Amino acid sequence: MPIVKMLRQVASWMLRSPACGCQPPSLPRRFLGTSPRQLPADASFHSTSFAEADQPRVLITGGLGQLGVGLASLLRKQFGKDNVILSDIRKPPEHVFLSGPFIYSDILDYKNLREIVVNNRVTWLFHYSALLSAVGEANVSLARAVNITGLHNVLDVAAEHGLRLFVPSTIGAFGPTSPRNPTPDLCIQRPRTIYGVSKVHAELMGEYYYYRYGLDFRCLRYPGIISADSQPGGGTTDYAVQIFHDAVKNGRFECNLNPDTRLPMMYIDDCLRATLEVMEAPAEALSMRTYNVNAMSFTPAELAQEVLKHVPEFQITYNVDSVRQAIADSWPMNLDDSSARKDWGWKHDFDLPELVTMMLNFHGAQSRVAQAN
């Protein structure tokens, strides 16, 4: 078929496609190719489809950060220990190494990533590697490499091997010109951090691969995530984790954001459950491929008030970090997650009072153990 005619057909297909993304791509396969890094024409696109009826075989990239170990633990309960491989470029602590399969994987090394997927018959990939907002601004070229080039490698491997791919996005994918309270799923996205730019890129590339190559791409925009037993990796919302350590240890906390900085936040258990739920949702239920998920929204002053109910001597002071403050001021105060609630039944369990109780109980127990030893 002449190239011009073929391109016309591609263009008319793209214009016909529903914006919601609920239909699988209908572009004839001979136009699509198998993946962007062209495999031989006779290669099987869904090379792992034999495993669909079995438990998924899972790979988590960047798994030693704040969220990956908890995700592995949740997925191992669901799918079996040996079906979930954690990976990272860092050396795992002993308890993580002993808890299940761990493998070295640098997402910038495409061949290494492909070998891991092939050798382990991976069917689901959770792509957690990233440089977060504050560290990204401190090292833009590394953030660009990890968050953008790394994502390209992951998308290509996932498309070539027919994987179901989860990539987290963030409140940081919005910017000062987005509506901030609440921020809908679809609105203007002009973030001003390399982190945010790379996450908008990830959302768009994932959706493009879905339409163009049939990649089963799923994405949630997480709020700031709060966890007790893992440390955040250099973000703007980190204060809301550190405050609990310091309240229990010293009875005081110096906050690097203004007292009235309102941001969306979520307890880690809700975040990981949302991640599993969207990955398990039937494709027909998904009217979009990128969803906001929301739980609570508070300011440092409101969080401090709640901590004070448990730690009466608690004191908070403010020493604002101008880089983090500027980032926070450009982010949503609240996410509108009504589509996630409607399409696949998303519902959060933890609001501010339960979050504070959980966090202080954990750190209180830890500090009592430390004192006893």
Ligand SMILES: NC(=O)c1ccc[n+]([C@@H]2O[C@H](COP(=O)([O-])OP(=O)(O)OC[C@H]3O[C@@H](n4cnc5c(N)ncnc54)[C@H](O)[C@@H]3O)[C@@H](O)[C@H]2O)c1
């Ligand atoms: N934690 C949050 O509040 C939050 C909120 C929104 C979105 N997210 C997203 O969730 C994901 C996980 O977040 P996190 O808080 O666990 O991040 P983190 O910064 O704590 O961990 C990221 C991990 O990526 C790894 N990494 C860096 N370069 C790599 C490379 N070249 N190859 C492989 N791994 C590499 C790091 O070693 C680190 O362990 C990220 O994509 C992040 O953008 C997190």
Ligand SMILES: C[C@@H](O)[C@H](N)C(=O)O
């Ligand atoms: C919000 C999120 O993406 C991350 N915790 C950050 O602050 O950078």
